[in-house]
Amino acid sequence: MTYTTIYSTVVGLEVHVQLLTRTKLFCGCVNRFNPTQPNVQTCPVCLGLPGSLPVMNRHAFELALKTGLALNCKIPKLTKWDRKQYYYPDLPKGYQISQYDLPFSSEGWLDIVIEGQASRTRRIGIIRAHLEEDAGKNFHDESGRGGESLVDLNRAGTPLLEIVTKPDINTPAEAHAFLDELKLLLTYLEVSDCNMQEGSLRCDANVNLHIAVNSGTVATPIVEIKNLNSFRGVEQAIEYESRRQFDVWKETGKKLGEVSKETRGWDAERGVTFGQRGKEEASDYRYFPDPDLVPVTIEDSWREQIRAGLIEFPAAKRQRFETAHHLSHYDASVIVAQGRSFADYFERVVAACGDAKQAANWLTQDVLREMKERQLAIETFPISADVLGALLQRIVARKVTVNSGRIVFAALMERSTGSQPAGVEAVDAIIGEKGLAITSGADELAPIIDAVLAANAKIVADVKGGKQQAIGALIGQVMKQTKGADPQVVREILQNRIAAL
Amino acid sequence: MSILEATASQLLDAIASGTSSAVEVTTAFLNQIERHDSTIGAFLHVDRVGALKQAAFVDEKRRTGKPLGKLAGLPIAIKDVVCTRELPTTCGSRILEKFLPPYDAEIIRRLRDADAVILGKTNMDEFAMGSSTENSAFQVTRNPWDPSRTPGGSSGGSAAAVAAGMAPLAIGSDTGGSIRQPAAFCGVVGMKPTYGRVSRYGLVAFASSLDQLGPFASDVAGAASLLEVMAGHDPRDSTSVDRPVPEYSRTLEQPLSGLRIGLAGEHFAEGLDPEVASAVRAAADVYRSLGATIVDVTLPHSKYGVAAYYLIAPSEAASNLARYDGVHYGHRAAKFDGLIDMYATSRGEGFGPEVKRRIMLGNYALSAGYYDAYYLKALKVRRLIRNDFDRAFEACDVLLSPVTPTPAFKVGELVDDPLAMYLSDIYTLGANLAGLPGISLPGGFSKSGLPIGIQLLGPPFAEETLLRAARMFERETPWHTKRPTLQVAS
Numbered sequence: 002m003t004y005t006t007i008y009s010t011v012v013g014l015e016v017h018v019q020l021l022t023r024t025k026l027f028c029g030c031v032n033r034f035n036p037t038q039p040n041v042q043t044c045p046v047c048l049g050l051p052g053s054l055p056v057m058n059r060h061a062f063e064l065a066l067k068t069g070l071a072l073n074c075k076i077p078k079l080t081k082w083d084r085k086q087y088y089y090p091d092l093p094k095g096y097q098i099s100q101y102d103l104p105f106s107s108e109g110w111l112d113i114v115i116e117g118q119a120s121r122t123r124r125i126g127i128i129r130a131h132l133e134e135d136a137g138k139n140f141h142d143e144s145g146r147g148g149e150s151l152v153d154l155n156r157a158g159t160p161l162l163e164i165v166t167k168p169d170i171n172t173p174a175e176a177h178a179f180l181d182e183l184k185l186l187l188t189y190l191e192v193s194d195c196n197m198q199e200g201s202l203r204c205d206a207n208v209n210l211h212i213a214v215n216s217g218t219v220a221t222p223i224v225e226i227k228n229l230n231s232f233r234g235v236e237q238a239i240e241y242e243s244r245r246q247f248d249v250w251k252e253t254g255k256k257l258g259e260v261s262k263e264t265r266g267w268d269a270e271r272g273v274t275f276g277q278r279g280k281e282e283a284s285d286y287r288y289f290p291d292p293d294l295v296p297v298t299i300e301d302s303w304r305e306q307i308r309a310g311l312i313e314f315p316a317a318k319r320q321r322f323e324t325a326h327h328l329s330h331y332d333a334s335v336i337v338a339q340g341r342s343f344a345d346y347f348e349r350v351v352a353a354c355g356d357a358k359q360a361a362n363w364l365t366q367d368v369l370r371e372m373k374e375r376q377l378a379i380e381t382f383p384i385s386a387d388v389l390g391a392l393l394q395r396i397v398a399r400k401v402t403v404n405s406g407r408i409v410f411a412a413l414m415e416r417s418t419g420s421q422p423a424g425v426e427a428v429d430a431i432i433g434e435k436g437l438a439i440t441s442g443a444d445e446l447a448p449i450i451d452a453v454l455a456a457n458a459k460i461v462a463d464v465k466g467g468k469q470q471a472i473g474a475l476i477g478q479v480m481k482q483t484k485g486a487d488p489q490v491v492r493e494i495l496q497n498r499i500a501a502l
Numbered sequence: 503m504s505i506l507e508a509t510a511s512q513l514l515d516a517i518a519s520g521t522s523s524a525v526e527v528t529t530a531f532l533n534q535i536e537r538h539d540s541t542i543g544a545f546l547h548v549d550r551v552g553a554l555k556q557a558a559f560v561d562e563k564r565r566t567g568k569p570l571g572k573l574a575g576l577p578i579a580i581k582d583v584v585c586t587r588e589l590p591t592t593c594g595s596r597i598l599e600k601f602l603p604p605y606d607a608e609i610i611r612r613l614r615d616a617d618a619v620i621l622g623k624t625n626m627d628e629f630a631m632g633s634s635t636e637n638s639a640f641q642v643t644r645n646p647w648d649p650s651r652t653p654g655g656s657s658g659g660s661a662a663a664v665a666a667g668m669a670p671l672a673i674g675s676d677t678g679g680s681i682r683q684p685a686a687f688c689g690v691v692g693m694k695p696t697y698g699r700v701s702r703y704g705l706v707a708f709a710s711s712l713d714q715l716g717p718f719a720s721d722v723a724g725a726a727s728l729l730e731v732m733a734g735h736d737p738r739d740s741t742s743v744d745r746p747v748p749e750y751s752r753t754l755e756q757p758l759s760g761l762r763i764g765l766a767g768e769h770f771a772e773g774l775d776p777e778v779a780s781a782v783r784a785a786a787d788v789y790r791s792l793g794a795t796i797v798d799v800t801l802p803h804s805k806y807g808v809a810a811y812y813l814i815a816p817s818e819a820a821s822n823l824a825r826y827d828g829v830h831y832g833h834r835a836a837k838f839d840g841l842i843d844m845y846a847t848s849r850g851e852g853f854g855p856e857v858k859r860r861i862m863l864g865n866y867a868l869s870a871g872y873y874d875a876y877y878l879k880a881l882k883v884r885r886l887i888r889n890d891f892d893r894a895f896e897a898c899d900v901l902l903s904p905v906t907p908t909p910a911f912k913v914g915e916l917v918d919d920p921l922a923m924y925l926s927d928i929y930t931l932g933a934n935l936a937g938l939p940g941i942s943l944p945g946g947f948s949k950s951g952l953p954i955g956i957q958l959l960g961p962p963f964a965e966e967t968l969l970r971a972a973r974m975f976e977r978e979t980p981w982h983t984k985r986p987t988l989q990v991a992s
Contacts (some may be wrong), residue, residue: 045603045604045605048830049825049830050585050603050604050605050831051585051591051593051598051601051603051706051707051825052584052585052591052603052607052702052703052704052705052706052707053605053703053704054702054703054738054739054740055740056737056738056739056740057740084821086821086824086868088824088827088845090827090829090841093825093829093830094824094825095821095824095825095827096821096824152829152830285869285870287820287821287865287868287869287870287873288868288873289817289821289868289873289877292709292710292711292741292818293707293710293740293741294740295740295741
């Protein structure tokens with residue numbers, strides 16, 4: 002028996018995203034992932050040296066605002082910076098500059114689509130998003146022999162966005178879908194590269210259960226799971242934690258509020274969450290407004306200027322691809338999910354060939370396959386959108402067959418892998434060289450068709466007698482004798498000729 | 503002209519005209535330090551080599567006809583709370599005893615640009631917390647007028663250096679009166695500019711929303727010249743104000759006509775020494791004789807000033823001093839057991855008792871459950887105090903008040919009574935809470951021969967008015983010309 006019928010899982014996510022700025026949040030040091038040269042991207046400000054002062058990076062703030070607007074958040078007229086105070090060696094000032102009670106955005110939402118036999122849309126509430134500085138990184142002696150710990154402050158002071166969802170997520174798949182959609186949105190906005198390996202996207206999950214009992218429902222104590230370093234890991238951890246909490250509840254009957262909030266780690270290797278040693282005492286961050294920074298006034302004009310600069314979001318793009326280009330939901334999702342450049346590439350191909358379905362087929366099959374095999378990004382794909390568009394245009398205009406098109410595509414791939422990408426003229430050149438042009442002219446086909454009809458009186462009679470499928474053999478013979486004939490054209494001519502007999 | 507008794511303006515003229523060289527001037531002050539600082543204890547670090555090198559550079563510049571900066575060749579003493587590249591910056595604390603900043607504070611950059619000569623770093627109460635310079639971890643500074651007395655604090659080293667003729671100019675920082683109170687105790691001019699007038703970049707923070715750097719000089723003109731160089735917008739300090747800096751030294755001699763001087767009843771409170779009170783009243787008479795009108799104003803919330811100040815300043819200090827954890831720089835305990843103990847032991851060894859007291863006060867006030875009752879309430883009081891001043895400045899141009907309740911007290915007299923020590927800031931900390939400019943200038947002497955200061959306060963960015971008003975008084979009185987007689991150590 003599964004218990005999912007008698008409890009529901011309740012999940013809220015806290016997502017930390019590093020912003021794609023040139024410099025850090027409060028100083029001019031470069032913001033770059035650089036694990037091999039520790040402590041080179043530092044200055045008195047991010048080292049927290051005595052006397053140094055922070056100055057807000059306006060670009061970072063604008064990226065944050067962009068995100069807040071994209072997440073449908075309320076943007077207040079005034080926001081401020083607070084100090085979150087705690088001691089840790091990777092935090093050189095002994096406090097983190099963050100936002101406490103007046104974050105730059107709150108009360109938003111993000112719609113996600115849960116794929117399945119019946120796809121459904123769910124709206125996940127966003128409690129708040131705030132901006133803060135990241136800490137550095139500590140490196141401890143893993144051997145357990147008590148060697149020295151080291152601190153790298155390259156990351157200290159880089160801009161970090163914290164996005165907190167409402168506990169609106171009810172399944173591991175929903176959590177995964179939310180993170181996919183959020184990542185897609187943030188990469189579309191060019192706010193973050195969301196690279197989990199480099200730590201530019203990190204996720205914690207708050208999980209508990211609502212269990213149906215005779216008297217109604219009871220909630221289990223909330224557990225925060227940390228160290229989730231992949232979307233798959235988030236899914237697995239929630240899955241595991243739900244079962245674990247149910248088991249614990251059956252054993253102890255402990256409810257929300259009866260024990261303090263627990264923090265657990267996620268062991269991806271063993272696939273289990275594990276209790277982390279409780280902190281020495283409950284932490285009191287002693288938040289207060291940072292007197293070194295002035296509050297940020299967000300004028301309507303500034304906010305609207307940012308809003309006006311927003312590009313089309315992934316959800317809107319999917320919708321448009323489905324309605325304007327008549328793509329299936331699946332094709333639209335696949336294309337949009339590849340990122341903004343891929344979707345732009347798609348639209349340029351459509352513009353050049355005039356057939357969105359054809360373009361979608363080629364992109365989701367041939368182009369994606371080549372990208373995967375050759376480990377290419379769309380930006381470095383050897384066939385430009387114009388060239389692919391020209392090729393597809395020839396197919397749409399029945400100048401080459403789809404099969405011939407694949408031959409041209411392969412030739413273009415070969416020809417373009419060097420430093421010189423092929424131009425549009427290469428399409429017709431290859432078609433010519435390989436003699437792939439459809440000889441659609443009835444004049445050229447006429448003698449061949451005459452000969453085939455004459456040599457196959459029995460089949461002609463069958464067709465005439467109503468065995469329509471027999472015409473395939475005739476088409477095959479004509480095709481064999483021509484090089485690039487359009488089978489559709491051949492079929493038409495044959496049908497007309499037989500009907501006229 | 504005796505170099506040691508000359509004013510900053512006279513020295514500037516002498517160097518510019520070639521009557522004296524920068525090296526001669528610098529050498530004279532260095533020698534004075536050598537002769538007297540073993541009794542006074544004003545300096546924590548004297549940069550003899552660096553100062554003479556810079557002085558020679560200025561002389562060379564003059565010889566070759568290159569344009570000279572506004573403070574060319576003038577030696578300046580710097581409170582040890584200001585970061586100086588490769589020069590010790592201890593803040594009077596063990597925890598920074600061996601700290602060498604890799605960078606210059608913005609005001610040091612400005613001083614160097616103006617061709618000033620950095621003489622050295624002066625003693626102070628640890629992290630600027632104190633009113634007597636007795637909280638320094640390294641030495642006691644003595645009042646040049648009476649070595650049994652304190653020079654005030656926390657910028658006691660800078661004030662004593664100027665009073666003892668060991669530097670013509672000095673820099674201090676003022677969080678609750680730390681420039682004005684020692685200026686008054688030592689009989690020199692000291693000014694706290696409007697919050698945001700001078701960049702705090704490189705000023706080691708005590709209480710960020712109250713700290714402001716300012717000048718010490720033997721006369722108002724010296725303070726004006728130094729402030730002119732220090733002031734100005736700095737994009738590296740978000741609280742620095744982008745507003746043009748008037749040429750204070752140029753307008754200084756112009757008296758203000760129709761000047762309205764405000765006197766607040768709250769500034770003549772219980773505990774005010776009668777000699778100080780009569781010096782302030784005498785100053786009012788001087789202004790009246792110069793055509794000013796005296797108006798009575800009221801600052802009803804000033805009585806909550808000390809309480810609000812001693813919540814806000816320690817709260818910010820507790821946070822600002824969290825960075826001294828022994829991890830990245832500064833003192834680290836030799837023996838400890840684990841990370842938490844490394845923090846505790848390093849800080850326990852590195853900080854003195856007054857700093858620890860304020861860190862505890864501040865962390866208490868910011869703790870969950872107490873924030874609203876203490877810190878937030880103090881911020882509201884702060885706003886009311888500012889409103890009081892705004893209203894008062896509708897009726898008057900400057901406020902005239904005492905600087906301190908008493909003249910300089912004895913070394914050791916208040917060390918065991920922190921509350922009494924805190925109350926010595928009662929007339930000065932209002933300007934910090936309200937972000938206003940204030941100047942302390944010599945206003946007389948007690949019967950026992952100790953200097954008495956008077957204070958002028960103005961609305962935001964009224965530095966020019968304050969300096970001109972101060973100069974009006976100075977021109978009519980002899981107090982700023984008096985010099986202490988120094989005992990030469992045997």
